[in-house]
Amino acid sequence: MTTIISRKAWGARAPRNRYTVTWAQRTEFFVHHTAGPKTQTIQQIQAFHMGPSRGWSDIGYGHLVDADGKIYEGRGWLVVGAHCPGHNRSGESVAYIGDDDPTPAAKRSIRWLYDEACRRAGKKLKMLGHGQRYATSCPGPKLQAWVNAGMPVEAAEKPAKPAPKPQPTETEAIVKKLPTLKQGDHGWHVKTMHYLLAARDYAVPAEVDDTTFTEQHTNGVKGIQAAAGLKETGVVDGPTWAALLRVA
């Protein structure tokens, strides 16, 4: 959830004066940068704007966003700003705290402020970089190109992938391929069963043909089934194959 760090929360100094407009008067949304280091604090920016070199009544911008995407209330919504001559009444404003190196998190927050301003205004505000209405390099080529592109943002988190289909275990996969066997059957699968019985201590005497399902095999299978808690049918079905294959 996106939140705005209020003036009270960051300890803003009171403005020397304050004028407001209505959303009907707001038609634009300006993007700026502070052109300073990313580490500059909101308090330092306010002190600079209210100090002797600027002498403004308050911090210049409506809102500010840092590299982590944290949003600070500057003058706030609908307060006449000091960010772009001739547009301080018509334009909401946000400043990125940094130079020409906007982070994805900062862009997401700037875009969130734009969407929020439009929502409050009940109309689309014109997206503008400071330099589009005043002779300045602000907000820098990267942010300006991003504004020109319509402030696209990627979601902070990729939407969750659908849960992967459960993969059958190796044993289940093998069992699926094995036919049901019963006394009298012949073939390669009978041989598999023959040696699995031996491995599980239900060895059928060596002289017995290992490719034919004999009565001895039936007895061995019933033994495996009894040990596994299965019905003693003597028929090697899926669960019986699983019991034969289980390494325990």
Ligand SMILES: [Zn+2]
């Ligand atoms: Zn600017």
